Amino acid sequence: MIPGLRFCFLAVPVLWVAAAHIGPLLAMASISFLDVYPGSPDATPGFGLAAYTIFLHQAGYRASLLRSLGLAAAATLVSLLLSYPLAYHVALRVAAKRRRFGLLLLVTPFWTSEVLRMFALVLLMANRGALNGLLRWTGLTSGPIPLLYNNGTVLAGMVYTVLLSMLLPLYAALDRLPPDLLDVASSLGAGPWRRFWRVTLPLTARGMAVGSVLTFLACMGIFAAPALLGGPSTPVFATTIADLFGAASGRWPIGAAFGFILLMVATACAAGLAVLPGLIASRRGQPAWSS
Secondary structure: OOHHHHHHHHHHHHHHHHHHHHHHHHHHHHHHOEOOOOOOOOOOOOEOOHHHHHHHHOHHHHHHHHHHHHHHHHHHHHHHHHHHHHHHHHHHHOOHHHHHHHHHHHHHHHHOOHHHHHHHHHHHHOOOOHHHHHHHHHOOOOOOOOOOOOHHHHHHHHHHHHHHHHHHHHHHHHHOOOHHHHHHHHHOOOOHHHHHHHHHHHHOHHHHHHHHHHHHHHHHOOOHHHHHHOOOOOOOHHHHHHHHOOOOOOOHHHHHHHHHHHHHHHHHHHHHHHHHHHHHHHHHOOOOOOO
């Protein structure tokens, strides 16, 4: 390749990452150390750690972050449990000529907007929604059940939003699984569950780890599901940060500090999820990362 053309191919993504990702992160980090932002033109802003100490001294903010961590972990686990059988069926049980169509059926619902899907869940779970209407029609309940504005509803919305982030890496890992290994294990007398436990699961650990990291990170920053399906009693850290960045709040340094805290905590947890399958497989003496 011509050196100048190679430089252009490398420079474009590097500039995009710097301008769209690294630049805003550095700006957010610098704002988090200011005492006021935006400030008046004739005032010199002070620097300090006041925004970070607010997080340490107020239990409500810490509880919001812990709730986000718990919901993200639960949504990641539920997404894994739901996605693995679907990906397994499409990748290994559906005929090759119909496999793309089966994958298309799984992906199609996620083409719609996230906000529209959340409003659909609101209409489904409202007091006069379809689910309460079905329960009353079957005689299971005599009145509406409050299904909205709790942690369970937020969890359902988060799973519905990020399920594709888990499904596609699992499908890719299962699709690359060498079929000869399963045939050899069957010839050696391994039953279906033993083949799955000793062959399929270890060889798809990479897909599980990648899907878990992507899903967890998406859940930590998700906004539409907790904003539309949650309530005042179930705030998550993303909605707390959004409130701090409100136009009338004037608390941008606190919001920037909380955003940076969220980034660091989510990155640390995602790193743990990335290495967890390898550690588990190494204890069992199996090659978790070969695929």
